[in-house]
Amino acid sequence: MSALVANAGWMGWNAFLALVPLVLAHLLFGRRQRPRWLLITGGAVFVAFLPNAPYVLTDVLHLPRDLRHVESWVAAGLLTQYLVLFAIGFVAYVLSLVRLERWLAERGVSRRAVLLTDLSLHALCAVGIVLGRVFRFNSWDLVTNPGGLLELVRVPQPRTVLVLFVLFTVLAAGATIARALPTIMDRAVRMG
Template sequence: MGSLVGWTAEAFGALRHNLHWMGWNLFLAVVPLALSVWLFRPHRPRTFFWWLVACIWLAFLPNAPYVLTDIIHLIDETRDGHYSAWVIGLVLIPEYIVFILSGFLAYVVSLIYLGRYLKSLQLKRWVLPVELTLHALSAVGVYLGRFVRLNSWDIVTGLRGVVAELLEVLAAKQPLLVIAITFAIITTLYYALKVICLALYSYWQRSDLDVPGLTARTEK
């Protein structure tokens, strides 16, 4: 009984230790998804306010795939020997899987909304180029966030510093290699999960369940 109580306390301690930063990073990942629901409604007029929100969406978009890099915290926690193998296997690893998958799904669904919006504008041929461009921009954003420690709001509070850091990164070979690898990972995971999400959406349609904003509508 004592060992069970000790294990339970250790498990809750591990969950509580990660709750704060995971919650914050997941919130930042969901921001672009929430904005995309409003932005990419079919036939939404592109007013000045729309473009302003679109810029905010783009600035926050890399926060969603950024959660992939948080796997380094799991590696650190498994190496330091602070938690037992049971807690690592039954608590930490599932916690990280749910966290990372939720954050990255926010990225996938956000771009699906964008793709539907482009199709509603009869711009289907632009979906793939736009997606690849956003993957590349997100890879740059992930690098700046993870290694340079910049945030989305630094674009407003310190644009000159962001531009200087970006130029420095683009002039160096090692950061470009990391960005290229990040781009490949984001792209691969995105298209794999996109297929799953669209398959689930097709199932929901057959079940007469509506997902707001995802129903494709085109003018005749």
């Protein structure tokens, strides 16, 4: 039971950070016209905070430690707690991207450019996740500690490139599957 309570603090904070890009997407990429300066500034903040949404998926590394030496009913609660966190993060990620895509499409941006934007954001999120998980940087470090971030700019090791590629693939494939799920489910219901 103590693991459930202990997780509430950091999971609550990570869930809050995962929802920030979704809130920003709704504020910035709605139907109302926004001043250009607000879109540029808000867009930069959106991109800086977007990795927080899928970042929660990497919190799975805490799960084995939490599951050690707990009763089965507590383990079920822990699994539920983690699944809710993962769902909040990934749904916030996908919905944030969908909101941006629709906003771009409404402004006549080509499908190719929207796809390129998506792929670029997946790549930036993969980098953001590594910066957060491995180097312990936060979104606000872009403003509060840019020097520390610049110190990390160097030729990445092959292992880091592999991790980035895997993260990029998971984000791109996961987002694509999540978007297709309603259509797949609808077809399955009609066929059944």
